[in-house]
Amino acid sequence: MKLIEKQNFDQERALYHLENTKVSRCTFAGPADGESALKESSNIIICECSFSLRYPIWHSKNFTLQNCRVDELTRAPLWYCENGKITDCTINGIKCLRECNNISFERVTASSPEFGWKCRNISMTDCNIDSVYYMLECEDSTLENVTLNGKYSFQYTKNLTVENSELYTKDAFWHANNVTVKNSIVSGEYLGWYSDGLTFINCKISGTQPLCYCKNLRLINCTMDGADLSFEYSDVTADINGKILSVKNPRSGEIEADEIGEIILENSVMENNCRINIKNTSLI
Numbered sequence: 612m613k614l615i616e617k618q619n620f621d622q623e624r625a626l627y628h629l630e631n632t633k634v635s636r637c638t639f640a641g642p643a644d645g646e647s648a649l650k651e652s653s654n655i656i657i658c659e660c661s662f663s664l665r666y667p668i669w670h671s672k673n674f675t676l677q678n679c680r681v682d683e684l685t686r687a688p689l690w691y692c693e694n695g696k697i698t699d700c701t702i703n704g705i706k707c708l709r710e711c712n713n714i715s716f717e718r719v720t721a722s723s724p725e726f727g728w729k730c731r732n733i734s735m736t737d738c739n740i741d742s743v744y745y746m747l748e749c750e751d752s753t754l755e756n757v758t759l760n761g762k763y764s765f766q767y768t769k770n771l772t773v774e775n776s777e778l779y780t781k782d783a784f785w786h787a788n789n790v791t792v793k794n795s796i797v798s799g800e801y802l803g804w805y806s807d808g809l810t811f812i813n814c815k816i817s818g819t820q821p822l823c824y825c826k827n828l829r830l831i832n833c834t835m836d837g838a839d840l841s842f843e844y845s846d847v848t849a850d851i852n853g854k855i856l857s858v859k860n861p862r863s864g865e866i867e868a869d870e871i872g873e874i875i876l877e878n879s880v881m882e883n884n885c886r887i888n889i890k891n892t893s894l895i
Contacts, residue, residue, distance in 0.1 A: 612632060613631060613632040613633070614632070614633050614635065615632060615633070615637060616635045616636055616637070618637050619638045619640070620637065620638070620639050620641075620645075620648055621640060621641025621642060621643040621645055621664065622643050622645040623645035623646055623647065624645065625645060626648055626649050627647070627648075627649075627650055627651060627652075628650075628651045628652065629649060629652040629653075629655055630652065630653050630654055631655070632654075633656040633657075633658070634649075634656070634657045634658070635656075635658050635659060636658075636659045636660065637660045638661050639661070639662045639664050640661070640664060646665045646666045647669060648668075649669075649671060650668075650671070651669075651671070652671045652672075652674060653672045653673055654672075654673045655671070655674050656675045656677070657674065657677070657679060658678055659677070659678045660679045660680075661679065661680045661682070662679065662682065662685045662704075663682045663684045664685060665685065666686065666688070666690070667681075667685060667688055668688055668690075669687075669690045670690075670692065671689075671692045672694055673693075673694045674692070674696075675696045676695065676696070676697045676700055677698050678699045678700065679701075680700070680701045681700065681701065681702040681703060681707075682703050682704065683705075684704070685703070685704035686706065687706040687709065688704045688707055689708050689709075689714075690706075690709040690710060690711070691709070691710050691711065692712075692714060693713055693714075694714075695713070696714075696715050696717075697714065697715065697716045698716075698717045698719070699717070700720075701719075702720070702721040702722075702723055703721070703722045704723060706723065706725045706726070706728070707721060707723040707725075708728070708730055708733070709727075709728050709729060709730070710728070710730060711733070713731070713732040714732070714733055715733075715734045715736075716734065716738050717736045717738070718736075718737045718738065719735070719739075720738070720740075721739070721741070722740075722741040724742055724743045724744065724761075726742040726744075727742075728744070728746070728747045729749070730746070730749045731749070731752070732750075732751050733749060734752065734753045734754075734755075735752075735754045735757050736754075736755045736756060736757075737756045737757075738754075738757045738758075739757075739758045740757060740758070740760070741761055742764070743762050743763060744764070744766065745759060745763075745780070746764060746765050746768055746771075747766050747767060747768075748766075749771065750768070750769040750770055751770045751771075752770070752771050752772075753771070753772045753773075753774075754771075754772070754774070754776055755774050756775045756776060757776040757777075757778075758776065758779075759777070759778045759779065759780055760779045761779075762780060762781040763780075763782045763783075763785075764778065764780040764782075765785075765787055766783075766785045767785070768788070768790060769788045769789055770788075770790075771791075772790075772791050772792075773791070773792045773793070773795055774792075774795065775794050775795060776792075776796075777798075778792075778797045779796075779798050780797075780799045781799040781800045782799070782802075783797065783799055783803065784802060784803040784806050784809055785801075785804050785806070787807075788806070788807045790808065790809050791810045791811075791812065792811050792812070794813045795811075795814050795815075796815045796817075797811070797815070797816050797817075798815075798816075798817045799817075799818045800819050800820065801821070801823075803823075803828070804822070804823050804825070805824045805825070806822075806825050806828065807825070807826040808826070809822075809825060810828075810831070811829070811831070812831045812832065812833070813833065814830075814833045815834050815836070816833055816834065816836070817835070817836035817837050817838065818838065819837060819839055819840065820841070820843075821835070821841050821842075822845055822847065823840075823841075823842065823843040823844060823845055824843070824844050825842075825845040826846050827846060828842075828845050828846060828847040828848070828864075829847070829849070830847070830848070830849040830850060830851060831850055832850055833849070833850070833851055834852050835853070835868075838855050840857055840859045840875070841856075841857065841858050841859065841861075842858055842859070842861040842885075843860050843861070844860060844861070844862050844879075844880075844881060845861055845862055846862055846863045846864050847861055847863075847866060847885065848865055848866075849864075849866045850867050851866070851868035852868075852869060853870065854869060854870040854871070854872060855868045855870070855871045855872065856873070857873040857875060858873075858874050858875065858887060859876075860876060860877075860879045860883050861883060861885035862882075862884070863885050864885050865885065865887075865888070866885060866887045867888040867890060868888075868889065870889065871887065
C-alpha cells in the first residue's frame with residue numbers, strides 16, 4: 612500500500628481515483644477551495660487527517676476513516692459510498708451521509724443536519740449524534756449505545772434495530788416500518804405516528820401525544836412519562852409499568868397499565884375495539 616503523509620491539498624479532485632493508499636496526517640483545506648478531493652477512491656485508509664473542503668469522499672469503496680476531523684465547512688462529506696469503516700472521528704459537515712451502503716461508525720461524534728439519508732446497512736456503535744432529519748428513509752440498519760439529539764429522526768426508516776440508546780427527538784419514527792427499540796430512552800413529542808411494525812421493549816418513553824395512527828404497534832415492559840392523548844386510532848398491544856396520563860380512542864388491541872389518568876372515548880371517526888385494563892382489572 613502506498614503512503615501519502617503530512618501534505619496539504621486544496622485543489623479540485625486533488626486525489627481523484629486514489630487506490631490502495633494510506634493517507635496519513637494530511638490537511639484538505641486552502642485558498643484553491645477545491646471540491647471532491649477523494650472522489651472515486653477505493654481501498655484506502657485515511658487517518659489523522661482534517662477536512663475543510665466540500666464533497667471530499669464521494670463514490671468511494673472499501674475505505675477506512677480513522678481519527679479524522681471533518682469541520683462545518685465540509686458540506687456533504689460522504690455520498691454514494693460503499694463498504695466503509697469510520698472510527699474515532701468528529702464530523703461537523705452538513706448532510707454527512709447520503710445513499711451509502713454498508714458503512715459502520717464506532718466512537719464517532721457528529722453534528723450534521725440531514726445525516727444519513729436513503730442509506731442501507733448502516734451500523735453505529737458508541738456514537739453521539741446531533742442532527743435534524745436523522746436517517747431519513749434508511750433501511751436494514753442498527754444502532755447500539757447511541758445518544759441522539761435532534762428533531763424528525765428515523766422518518767420512513769425500514770428494518771431498524773436500536774439498543775441501549777438515548778433518543779431525544781421530536782416527531783421520531785414517523786411512517787417507520789419494522790423497527791425495534793430495546794432498553795432505551797425515547798423522549799420527544801408526537802412519537803411514531805403512522806408507523807407499521809414499531810416495537811418498544813424495556814424502554815422509557817416520554818412526551819405528549821405518542822404513537823397515534825399506528826399499525827402493529829407493541830410496547831413490552833415499558834414506562835410512559837407525560838404521555839397524554841396516547842394511541843389515538845392505533846392498533847396496539849401495550850404492557851406499561853406505571854401511569855399513562857391519558858389514552859384516546861385506540862382502534863384495536865389491548866392496553867394494560869398500572870394506572871391511566873383518563874380514558875377518552877369520544878368523537879371518534881372510526882370504530883374502536885381496543886381493550887383497556889388497569890393491571891388485572893378490566894375496564895373496557
